[in-house]
Amino acid sequence: MKNKITTYSLAHHKSLFANANNDKEYFYIQAEDHPYISEPYRAESYAIEFLRKGSIVMQTKLKKVVIHAPAIITLGPSVIRSFAKDSEEILIDIIFFKSQFFLHNQANVFFLSQYEFFENSDMHVFHLEKKNKTKFEQIFSLLKQSLDNNSNHQPSILRGYLYILIYELDFIKQITPNETIQNPIFEKFKEILSKEFLNQRSVQYYADALNVTRKYLSEIIKNNSGKTASDWIEEIIVLEAKVLLQNKEVTINQISDTLNFPNQSGFGRFFKNATGISPLEYRRKTI
Structure with a gap:
């Protein structure tokens, strides 16, 4: 029965955005709108999102938050999520990728699961200070350039930037006191x-x-x-x-x-x- 649980495939995510057609195990989009999916769903891919402008309402499991730019959002496949509109104007960069793509040549098959911010509803959102905003603007700019240049090394280059993103986010979590911790x-x-x-x-x-x-x-x-x-x-x-x-x-x-x-x-x-x-x-x- 578990394999019958509804998930949004990577192909379906691509179909939600204009001009986002490819047959790869990843894709990147910079959008001035967001597909506001109000009904809860899971996805087959991981997602790292950079909200550059505006705000959005996100619910993961039973936690609902309003996210204001600049912020990074991290979501793993098992997370039940839904989205609602909050501001008229937004700008968001999203990189979707399948775990099998990221783990290619990675000896530790549990690498992604060791980062709680992909699955823990209290850790999905990173509010960025000015210095971190600049850093992630640079990383996402380089990531976009690598995907615009369709070289034979594109998958390896993309994995490199994904590692950088994950390590930088993990560092932010380590140095930022978690004010959401309750009893x-x-x-x-x-x-x-x-x-x-x-x-x-x-x-x-x-x-x-x-x-x-x-x-x-x-x-x-x-x-x-x-x-x-x-x-x-x-x-x-x-x-x-x-x-x-x-x-x-x-x-x-x-x-x-x-x-x-x-x-x-x-x-x-x-x-x-x-x-x-x-x-x-x-x-x-x-x-």
Whole structure:
């Protein structure tokens, strides 16, 4: 069932931008607009985005942020994301690349996964100070030049610039205090929830996993997010359901099974209570 989860292919991403046609495992675009995809989705490729002008609304998993230029955005394939418009005028550079392209000749197949900013919703956005803005302008300019010059060494040159981008972003993370870190129990709850929500939707399970009482866990989550633990569990299940429902090759009954509901009608009631529409209505609206 896992391979049935809807993802945006690299070809589909290319189709969202004018004049972005090639058959390679990567592509670069500088755009004055962004395909604002409001429904949650995953992608098969990595993306590093340089927001030069304007602002954009991005949601990854359950975290929604308004991103103002200048900023770098990093997204890994497994991240559920959606975008909404915030400003009339933006300028954004995006490099998309498949992991198999980047890892060519790389002995460490886990190289990309060791950088949390590709997968962790609290780390996707890098707000740039003036000196870093200048640095990334230079890197992206060189990257664009290498792609405009269609030499035989283009893939190797591009990998070199991607390594530079990743190392520079990792350095920024190391020297920048993380002001988004909240209560460690809340942080651990989010981590466990992202791994276990398909099988565990009881608040008591997460309280036991964290060695705290259900009441104490609920208080911490409410104080740190304004939402209850039950809200978090419900919202992440709904998010996964929306991604799955966009794949018409998967039946609603299969989705119900994947999400561990006892039957399709139970899943239908849950989804309608949470969203106001049935799973079938949502599918018809989005496909």
